[in-house]
Amino acid sequence: MIRTFCFALLFAASIAHAAPTPPEEVLDAAAAVAVQDSGRIKPLDTYARFTLLQLSGRTALRTADGGTMRALPWLLECWFDPSTAQSRAVFLIENPEIMEALGLAHGTPRERFPYQALSRARAILFNLARQYGGMPVESRTAAQKQTLQLAHNVRLFESLTRTLISLAPDPAQPKALHLSDHLERAAAGTPLDARAMALRLAAMEESPALALLPPNPASAAPETWTTPAALLQQALAGQLPSLHQIEALRALENLAASSPLTSSATPHFLQLQRATSEVLAENRDYAQIPRELFFYRLQPFYWSLVLYILAFVLIAMAWLFPPHRYIHALALLLLSAPLAMHTTGIVLRCLIRGRPPVTTLYETLLFVTAIAVLVALLLEIINRRRVAAGAGALLGALGLFLAARYEAIDRTDTMPNLIAVLDTNFWLSTHVTTVTIGYAAGLLAGAIAHVYLLGKTLGLRQQDPAFYKHLTRMVYGVFCFGLLFATVGTVLGGIWANESWGRFWGWDPKENGALMIVLWGLTILHARIGGYIRDYGLHMAAVFGGIIVAFSWFGVNLLSVGLHSYGFTSGVHTALSRFYLFESAMLLIATFGWLREQGIIQIVHGKK
């Protein structure tokens, strides 16, 4: 019965999906509207992008007719045409347990549902959320956390669909004054009709969460943006709105009376932009809106990823040809192009937020990848054997793929505000940058070491010992380079801790992770100088160094203790376990290769 109902719903939804999208002109005007979300001023386009990501795990919707719908048109649909928006399958549920609990018919364990399907189970969902919300955070299971998030998402969606509803003119009284008119009169000295306004406020109850109206610099909270309902509430309490706020409110009312499907909505979005621009002329975040729009339109990391993959495939093909000047130049060019795009992306982010390149875990992925590729490129210029270029392209692709996956798992704005202790550009740019350069070099050394170990184990290029000598020199160089940065970065971290918390070293997990990289580097360095390990040992040590880097970078965050721990999800855990497993297998295979090279194991080829 439920299944039939859901099919009927999906069918209805598929008809609705054919709805036309707003013209580009309207979308351009809407994209640049400023909003305040999570304490930051950002373009409506960014807000739409991350809201859709939070709800559906994607930044664009796949419609039933096979097309795609970008986040901003989807958000405008929520505002202007809630009933169609309710029929789109946006709510991602990744746990069959939750679907069962809510009585949702499903075919796969990971599915997206429309609001219409969820609204039938709304009472059950909120009841569960109330129960789980009362439990201590650390004792909640993954399914319970996801249920809480789903309830939060449903509320968010409901509030989005109510953004303009309370502002639309009442069809019964087309000539009635708008809220903005009442407030304008009040600002001019005519007292508000408290009873009528209180009734109006009651009708606006459960107002939208998104703060679209700019702050009033003369109020007690000169930086906090507001909503129409909050504006009216404050006016009733005697705090009258500023003219800019009234202007912005009027723009929203005009929008509520128009349709985004025609260019008639454009002037109202522009009016909303104007109303905010005068108040925020001095605001740094606000001034960055055009750049942020450009950043998301450019999609630098997406295109870098594509180019890294292409570069890797072509460089791998070039391995089949003997060394030549042009092939070398081509390899350099192939790697430089995505690196340039990648760097552009990082620089744009730095400019938008006015911060050094690494401030969040997501940004470490971008930065570490860029540094690894850069070092590989420099190695390629010196060494010309296309091994470094290949390893660089592969690491570039892998790193940006993981960054995209991380964004999809984390589902929050990747340019958030920072908590007080991290909000220091000096230490972020010195300590964090140096430590992450150490990570990059450690991973690159590990990556190149794979070539040596696999080559030796499989018995490739046995007639070319110079090739292996070159690899050893490269890995040793990169390893030492990484050790240098990891050491200086770790000590700088200690000095930061000493400046901020009064202790140089507290054995906090993240500190320990960085120290482990340094100690491993020192062990190998001294063991090599002392003659305890040779080439084979060095390469195996570099691969193990990669495991330690991964533990320090992501592993310790999963322990969820200490000053440095961040919010985390199980997806990272799975990826990390796979990495450990893969690298351990690599080391086992390499051990086998070493034993064979030493003559301890012999493989008999063919029959006697």
Added chain:
Amino acid sequence: MSVPPQGTESGARRSIALATGTFHAIFALLRSFGLASALFLGLLLLTYLGTLDQIEFGIHHAQQKYFHAFLVLHPVFGVPVPLPGAYLLMVLLCINIALGALLRIRKGWAQAGMLMVHSGILVLLAGAFVNFHYAFDGQMTLHKGESVSHFTSAHDWEVVLLAPDAAVDAPSVVVPGSAFMDLRGAETRTLELPNLPFTLEFANFQPNAALIPAGPVVPAASIVAGHFLDARPEDTNLDLNFAGLHLRVIPSDAGTPQDVLVWALQEAPANLAIPGGTWRAELRRQQWPLPFSLTLREFTREIHPGTEMPRAFSSVLTRQDGDLEERVRISMNDPMRYKGYVFYQSSWGPQNAGPGVDLYSILAVSRNPADRFPLYACAFIALGMAVHFATKLTRYIRREAAGRAS
């Protein structure tokens, strides 16, 4: 001319040779690259184990067990396996660096960088040593308008004794935690106090406990005046641990000994009936007096607009040192350094305060004679590395040039 017996001489020579040989062998081991590698590997293992230990037992426990210790008993499948502690490994590392990297190394420009790096590491380790043995830290909670001239430890306790006529804030005797914090269960320690009419005996220190009325199953030995110290698991947040201690007072004139239980959350000090007047005893977090006082004028907490996320927090204080009064400001990442003490903005409360409620400020305080050692060490290490790379690079460029010329 007397000739010493042949056999004895060769025996002596042999034993001298043996001794010299052994000495050389030990010396060679102490300065070897092998020992250096082994020490780094050992520290790596301890760091890993100490990190995992924190998940269950908290950071303080891991520090004590793995990093401040000479010897660690690490459980492997429930069987305690002895391992060298980080303290021991770092002492050996100092010896290894001094003998291997500073004495043994050829002295010349080519080695200048490495000499500097290793000296820098020694400075860093020396800083760690001074910090471990001579530094102390604690915290200070300040309410608006309140003046405070001491700070308290987070993990150390002390027993305070008040003479019959002493005021609560002027203790007659302070017994530091080292006298009793290691006593568990029935273990006792007696402390003779000069010029006092009694002797103290300590027993059953509980790092976290509750003082509750005794039920039927409580062993009689631990009941005092109908109450006993109920041990609670230690919280990883040290502020939430409330210690308890069993005190026995033995009057010097051979009167009857008296037992009392002191507990961190007791409302009033426990009374000790001593001939000649009633003394009082109290267990509290260890306090250190400051040679100046601080008064909180204003605490401000800024949040990112429209959220609950802190953007900045800072305390404006008046510092009164003798006749000198100064206005100072302490904020996140910007501590106050004064007379060897460092004050950091660490936290505030109450955490769930509504609007309009006056917040109190919590400052972390430390006194570390080696406060600046890491900074000097880091500069030295970085400079040494730069010199080392510069020498290597020059040599490489010269060789390349020579190669091209030939």
